[in-house]
Amino acid sequence: xxxxxxLPLDGMSILFLILNCIVLIYIxxxxxxxxxxxxxxxxxxxVGNIFSLDMKRPFQTLMELKEKYGSVFSIQMGLKKMVVLCxxxxxxxxxxxxxxxxxxxxxxxxxxxxxxxxxxxxxxxxSWRTLRRFTLTVLRDLGMGKQNIEEKIIEESExxxxxxxxxxxQPFLTTIPLNAATSNIIVSLIMGHRMEYEDENFIKLLxxxxxxxxxxxxxxxxxxxxxxxxxxxxxxxxxxxxHQESTKDFFRNIFMRHRVVLxxxxxxxxxxxxxxxxxEEEGNPGSHFxxxxxxxxxxxxxxxxxxxxxxxxxxxxxxMIKYPHIQVKVHEEIDRVIGGTTPRTQHRPMMPxxxxxxxxxxRFADIFPMGLPHETTSDVVLRGYCIPKxxxxxxxxxxxxxxxxxxxxxxxxxxxxxxxxQGKFVKxxxxxxFSAGRRVCVGEALARMELFLFFTSLLQRFSFHTPxxxxxxxxxxxxxxxxxxxxxxxxxxxxxxxxxA
Numbered sequence: 116x117x118x119x120x121x122l123p124l125d126g127m128s129i130l131f132l133i134l135n136c137i138v139l140i141y142i143x144x145x146x147x148x149x150x151x152x153x154x155x156x157x158x159x160x161x162v163g164n165i166f167s168l169d170m171k172r173p174f175q176t177l178m179e180l181k182e183k184y185g186s187v188f189s190i191q192m193g194l195k196k197m198v199v200l201c202x203x204x205x206x207x208x209x210x211x212x213x214x215x216x217x218x219x220x221x222x223x224x225x226x227x228x229x230x231x232x233x234x235x236x237x238x239x240x241x242s243w244r245t246l247r248r249f250t251l252t253v254l255r256d257l258g259m260g261k262q263n264i265e266e267k268i269i270e271e272s273e274x275x276x277x278x279x280x281x282x283x284x285q286p287f288l289t290t291i292p293l294n295a296a297t298s299n300i301i302v303s304l305i306m307g308h309r310m311e312y313e314d315e316n317f318i319k320l321l322x323x324x325x326x327x328x329x330x331x332x333x334x335x336x337x338x339x340x341x342x343x344x345x346x347x348x349x350x351x352x353x354x355x356x357x358h359q360e361s362t363k364d365f366f367r368n369i370f371m372r373h374r375v376v377l378x379x380x381x382x383x384x385x386x387x388x389x390x391x392x393x394x395e396e397e398g399n400p401g402s403h404f405x406x407x408x409x410x411x412x413x414x415x416x417x418x419x420x421x422x423x424x425x426x427x428x429x430x431x432x433x434x435m436i437k438y439p440h441i442q443v444k445v446h447e448e449i450d451r452v453i454g455g456t457t458p459r460t461q462h463r464p465m466m467p468x469x470x471x472x473x474x475x476x477x478r479f480a481d482i483f484p485m486g487l488p489h490e491t492t493s494d495v496v497l498r499g500y501c502i503p504k505x506x507x508x509x510x511x512x513x514x515x516x517x518x519x520x521x522x523x524x525x526x527x528x529x530x531x532x533x534x535x536x537q538g539k540f541v542k543x544x545x546x547x548x549f550s551a552g553r554r555v556c557v558g559e560a561l562a563r564m565e566l567f568l569f570f571t572s573l574l575q576r577f578s579f580h581t582p583x584x585x586x587x588x589x590x591x592x593x594x595x596x597x598x599x600x601x602x603x604x605x606x607x608x609x610x611x612x613x614x615x616a
Contacts, residue, residue: 150501151499152502154189156190158190161193163192163195164191177190178511187497192340193342198506198508202515203521203544206515208497210550210551210554217491218554220489220490221490228356230415231407231411233407234411234414235415237415249389249404250557251557254385257385268564268569271296275293275295275569275572278312279609282609284609284611286607288604293429297425298421301420304385306386323358324358332598363410366410366413377391386409389412392404419556422599426599427482428573436579436580436587437588437590441472441528442579445472464540467538468534477548479527482548483548484511484513485513489508489554490507490508492504516547528592577611580607581608
């Protein structure tokens with residue numbers, strides 16, 4: 116039986132319309148690339164290189180293509196040509212040496228649907244530049260990278276430690292408590308106060324956030340981004356949009372409360388500062404400080420400030436279980452430097468091994484192996500290739516963090532990557548977990564502080580083990596796919612340690 120007999124009449128009309136749109140766009144785009152465009156695998160009409168890529172782990176296929184085509188090559192996903200940048204030198208040349216030419220974000224259908232082009236992460240042009248400057252200024256004024264935010268992280272660490280203690284050494288999943296702890300730091304900056312781990316609305320937002328990261332990186336939504344006309348069909352994109360709308364509704368209610376008590380002389384949160392700026396620019400029709408930018412920026416901060424840091428901590432605990440000899444060395448350094456006192460950022464320079472472990476976790480876990488996409492703002496020449504304005508750019512951060520020219524053991528967990536012969540911590544150039552250039556993560560300083568304080572607090576109080584009957588050496592350091600790479604879920608036992616006073 117043919118497809119035409121299966122589909123109802125309206126279904127046939129829709130299918131015919133979709134196919135005609137695809138063919139038309141293909142014809143319009145087929146000769147768009149420049150003559151000296153980066154090379155790449157031969158693309159099939161209409162579908163491009165879809166069948167050449169592992170849609171669950173596309174970064175792995177790109178790593179293989181790098182070996183054949185070099186540090187700058189192209190692929191075609193559906194009808195869109197994309198350029199992939201590989202290796203530290205190439206990414207640095209593009210994002211730092213030619214930062215302005217690679218500073219835009221492409222319009223990605225699922226994110227365009229969510230943000231409408233607003234906000235910090237997927238915003239464009241003057242709106243994005245204005246909001247980014249404003250956000251960095253406000254977050255710094257609220258204490259990002261300073262002692263008062265350190266106090267918030269220390270306070271939140273105590274809540275997290277109590278939750279771990281409450282498991283009484285029994286196996287449990289760390290995902291939600293780690294999400295809640297890291298989320299509460301950005302929530303306290305956004306709203307001016309933390310939320311309780313038992314708050315059902317809070318937990319619901321965290322679950323939605325986690326699920327969206329998984330769904331957005333899945334094969335269907337990758338197809339949706341190639342062929343936006345799939346929006347009319349049922350699929351996981353509808354769940355993503357529903358989850359995102361629930362998150363927006365939560366913050367809309369928060370906005371209502373903040374408006375009632377807003378004090379221009381006592382702005383305690385990002386929302387207060389944004390609302391104050393909205394009032395200040397009420398008569399300016401070209402102002403970027405409006406309700407949609409407020410809503411999108413706040414959800415951007417909440418989403419990005421939750422999942423990435425908690426995922427890195429999850430990877431860190433899993434790695435400590437996998438390599439107990441490394442966990443022992445971290446415990447020894449914590450006992451020697453901190454003892455039973457409260458971990459603080461001032462301890463970091465005195466703890467090179469722990470610092471190296473945290474950095475190596477970020478490098479090895481590589482939770483955003485393809486980074487977030489960029490777009491060229493003008494025609495640009497990179498490594499001898501001509502890349503036209505408006506080209507979709509994939510910074511393959513996996514290739515930076517596995518660059519054999521910069522890492523002695525790129526495919527292994529090796530803390531010595533960040534230690535010199537004297538055992539002192541050393542920075543490495545080819546370390547880009549927060550990306551680089553104009554679109555580098557606005558929360559980098561906050562994330563670095565969180566990772567150190569949460570990680571050292573947990574390792575100070577607990578030793579981490581597998582459930583009974585599971586051997587640590589048998590743990591696979593594999594990841595589950597999605598927009599970012601989360602570690603495989605493992606029930607963990609957190610056993611209290613005796614702390615030297």
